[in-house]
Amino acid sequence: MFDSELFLEALPVLLKAFVEVTLVVTVLGSLLAAVLGLVWAIALRELPAAIGRPLRWVLDFIRMTPLPVHLLVVYYAFTQISPKTVGILVIGIHYSTYMAESYRSGIDSIRSGQWEAATALSLPRSRTWRAVILPQAIRNTLPSLGNWAIAMFKDTPFLIFISVPEMVTAARVFGGRNFSYIEAMTVAGLLFLLASYPTAVLMQKLEKKLAY
Amino acid sequence: MPTDSTPTTEAATSTDPAPRIEFEDVEKKFGKTTVLKDLNFTIGRGERVTLIGPSGSGKTTILRLLMTLEDLTDGYIWVDGDPLTHDRRDGKRVELKPKQIAQVRKRIGMVFQQFNLFPNMSVLDNITEAPIHVLGQSKDEAKENALTLLDRVGLRNRADAHPTQLSGGQQQRVAIARALAMDPEILLLDEVTSALDPELVGDVLGVLEDVAETTDITMLIVTHEMQFARDVSQRVMMFDGGQIVEEAPPEEMFTRPKNERTQKFLEAII
Numbered sequence: 001m002f003d004s005e006l007f008l009e010a011l012p013v014l015l016k017a018f019v020e021v022t023l024v025v026t027v028l029g030s031l032l033a034a035v036l037g038l039v040w041a042i043a044l045r046e047l048p049a050a051i052g053r054p055l056r057w058v059l060d061f062i063r064m065t066p067l068p069v070h071l072l073v074v075y076y077a078f079t080q081i082s083p084k085t086v087g088i089l090v091i092g093i094h095y096s097t098y099m100a101e102s103y104r105s106g107i108d109s110i111r112s113g114q115w116e117a118a119t120a121l122s123l124p125r126s127r128t129w130r131a132v133i134l135p136q137a138i139r140n141t142l143p144s145l146g147n148w149a150i151a152m153f154k155d156t157p158f159l160i161f162i163s164v165p166e167m168v169t170a171a172r173v174f175g176g177r178n179f180s181y182i183e184a185m186t187v188a189g190l191l192f193l194l195a196s197y198p199t200a201v202l203m204q205k206l207e208k209k210l211a212y
Numbered sequence: 213m214p215t216d217s218t219p220t221t222e223a224a225t226s227t228d229p230a231p232r233i234e235f236e237d238v239e240k241k242f243g244k245t246t247v248l249k250d251l252n253f254t255i256g257r258g259e260r261v262t263l264i265g266p267s268g269s270g271k272t273t274i275l276r277l278l279m280t281l282e283d284l285t286d287g288y289i290w291v292d293g294d295p296l297t298h299d300r301r302d303g304k305r306v307e308l309k310p311k312q313i314a315q316v317r318k319r320i321g322m323v324f325q326q327f328n329l330f331p332n333m334s335v336l337d338n339i340t341e342a343p344i345h346v347l348g349q350s351k352d353e354a355k356e357n358a359l360t361l362l363d364r365v366g367l368r369n370r371a372d373a374h375p376t377q378l379s380g381g382q383q384q385r386v387a388i389a390r391a392l393a394m395d396p397e398i399l400l401l402d403e404v405t406s407a408l409d410p411e412l413v414g415d416v417l418g419v420l421e422d423v424a425e426t427t428d429i430t431m432l433i434v435t436h437e438m439q440f441a442r443d444v445s446q447r448v449m450m451f452d453g454g455q456i457v458e459e460a461p462p463e464e465m466f467t468r469p470k471n472e473r474t475q476k477f478l479e480a481i482i
Contacts, residue, residue, distance in 0.1 A: 116281050117328035121342035121394060122318045131341060135332040212332060212374050 006183040010174050014187045017170035022156045023195070025087050025166070030149040032092030037099025037145075038138075041107060042129065044100070063097040068161045070094055075162040083164045087156075095152045099145055106141030107133060139210045146203030150196050167191065230293030232257045232398060232430045233278065238287035240273055240454075247273050248454040251287070258428040262441035262462070265451030266477060271434045274451075275400040278432070279322045280313060291316050291398070318346065321396035325403040327383040329375035329390070335362070336371040339390045347394065354393070361389040365419050381412030385419055392423065399423070401433045405440075413437070420444065438482055442466060450474045 040059055044052055062070070070090045075083060110133055118128040157168040165173075171188040175181030231254035240248040248270045255261055263271035276282045277289060280297060288305070289296040294316050299306050329338050339361060340354035349357070362368040365385035367378075375383050384404055391399060401420065405413045417440045424431065424444045435441055441448060441462055448465040450458040450473070458471040466482075469475045 111326075111328075113324060113326050113328035114330065116279075117324065117330070119281060119317075120279050120320075120322040120324075121390070122314055122346045123342055124314075124345070127345050131345070132330050132332070136330075139332075212376065 002186075003180060003183055006178055006180060007187060009178075010171070010184040010187045013174055014167050014170055014184060014191060017165055017167040018191050018195075021084065021159070021164060021166040022153070025084065025091060025156050025159065025164075026149070026153045028088045029091040029095065029152055032088065033095035033099050033148065033152065034145060036093060036096035038103050038134075040096060040100035041103035044104065045107065046125075059097045059100060062094060063101075067091070067094050067155055068158050071158060071162050083159075083162045086162060087159045087164050091152055091155065095148055098148050098151075102141050102144040102148065103137065106137040106139075106144075109140050110136050139207075142207055142210065143203060146200065146206075150199055153196060153199070154192065229257070230290065231255060232259065232292060233432070234288075234290040234293075235274070236288040236290065238277065238289065239285045240270070240277060240282065241285045246454065248277075251454065251456070253449070253456060253459075255430060255432065258430055259447065260424055260431040260433065260445045261447045261449060262433045262435060262445040263449050263451060264435075264438075264441065264477070265457075269451040270454040271451050272402055275322065275402050275432060275434060278320060278398070279400055280317055291319060318394065319397040320400065321391035321394050321398070322400040322402065323384070323387050323391050323404045325406050327375070327380070327387045327407075329383055329387055331375050333374075334371070335367065335373050335375065335378070335386050338375065338386060339393045342390070343393050357393055358389070361392055362386075364392075364422070365389050366415070379412060380408045381415050384408065384412075384416045388416070388419055388423070396429060398430045398432065401431065401435065403434050403436070405435065405437055436481060438466060438478075450477065452477075 040055070044056060044059075047055065067090070070093075071087065074081075074090050075086050078086065081089075114132055114136070115128065118132050123132070156166050159166045160169045163169075167188050168185075171184035172181070174184040178184075233255040235251050235253050238248055238251040239246070247268075251270075251274075263274060265271050273282060277284055278291075278296070284297055286305070288298055288300060295308060296316050297308055297313055299308055329335075330341070333341065336355065336358055339358035340349075340351070343349040343354040343357065344351060359368055359371060362371055365388055367382055367385055367389070370378060370382065370386075375386065378386065388404075404420070405416055408416065417437060420440070421444055423429065431444070433441065433445060445462055447459060448462050449456050450465070450469075450471065452473050458465070458469065458474045460470075465474070466478065469478055
């Protein structure tokens with residue numbers, strides 16, 4: 001049966017794991033992914049094919065192989081790095097390959113007339129990106145970036161593979177100690193929902209704010 | 213007139229000032245389709261020339277080549293005697309570096325059929341962006357110039373609006389102000405009224421007529437507005453199949469076209 005006392009007891013324990021690991025990994029991982037994804041998207045458009053093509057292979061490889069495999073490989077290859085840092089880096093890079101695709105479609109959606117007008121004004125390439133293309137492209141990309149951030153958030157339990165004590169691991173430990181898993185897992189699920197939902201709402205608000 | 217640019221052999225050996233624009237044996241292919249072939253013509257300083265002809269005759273391609281929006285397949289384009297994209301060195305055709313191309317391109321401005329204003333910027337920022345970041349004007353200087361230009365196109369009160377809040381005709385007038393803010397020697401007008409509602413065409417053409425009267429900017433105009441062509445240009449060139457089939461002052465071209473192809477074309481559109 002559902003033990004509400006156990007539920008309340010699990011709450012602070014899991015909240016601590018949530019804030020210290022899940023939230024930290026998600027926020028830093030999202031920032032890393034958002035920045036790297038943009039770098040990939042621009043590089044794929046600007047670099048000559050000799051560099052661009054191999055880069056595309058690497059990104060495709062990362063995107064098409066499972067996250068837990070990456071976590072384990074990097075975890076065992078770089079034992080000197082703390083598992084939590086490995087988690088942030090691997091999750092960030094993994095999701096940067098998805099975000100790069102979102103940025104790419106955002107950039108592709110900008111009409112050629114915008115590039116042509118920038119050329120006609122002799123704007124330097126870097127200025128064209130910064131002042132004309134990216135402000136429009138990122139606005140188009142934002143909803144999709146928000147979705148990837150939420151997906152990343154829900155992928156943090158994979159950190160269990162490299163023994164980072166994120167929230168679901170904490171819930172398992174708590175459940176094992178008290179011979180009842182349902183309360184702690186319910187708390188974990190609720191915390192996920194409580195964080196995901198406002199994030200989604202926030203993204204919608206941001207989108208509206210960026211509209212012109 | 214540019215004095216800071218390096219004269220080429222062409223310009224250096226010639227005693228007359230070089231023409232504003234010279235097309236020399238220009239060829240342009242899109243894939244296997246040849247749009248322009250062995251095209252030669254010159255445009256004088258301050259001259260205003262209208263290009264007419266059926267769609268696919270290559271007139272818009274000429275403007276796009278001048279704006280470096282398309283790559284030349286063969287031949288040369290000279291602006292004030294300076295090579296635009298390719299130079300001749302020891303009889304060989306050499307492609308210029310992007311920085312060199314940018315130097316000459318700065319003298320050229322273009323207004324597009326679809327306006328192509330930057331929707332993420334205010335009207336004012338659209339106009340000041342390039343003067344600040346290309347010409348190195350201060351923000352205040354660029355703003356002041358922009359407001360003067362907006363006055364000229366009758367839109368000073370919309371400086372803080374965003375392009376999406378403007379009508380097509382207003383957007384196009386902002387686009388004209390944006391091109392003029394770069395103080396171009398050459399202005400390319402690519403069917404600037406074709407995307408406008410008929411009742412908005414007059415305002416835009418009025419602004420352009422004013423520019424033609426009050427400046428000595430060389431203008432290359434692609435338009436279907438024959439009255440405008442007649443009012444503004446000193447020469448009309450009729451294109452067909454990537455070749456100039458006839459050229460004459462507008463009165464002559466529109467009243468007594470010599471070429472049969474021109475006659476048919478004018479009959480169809482007037």
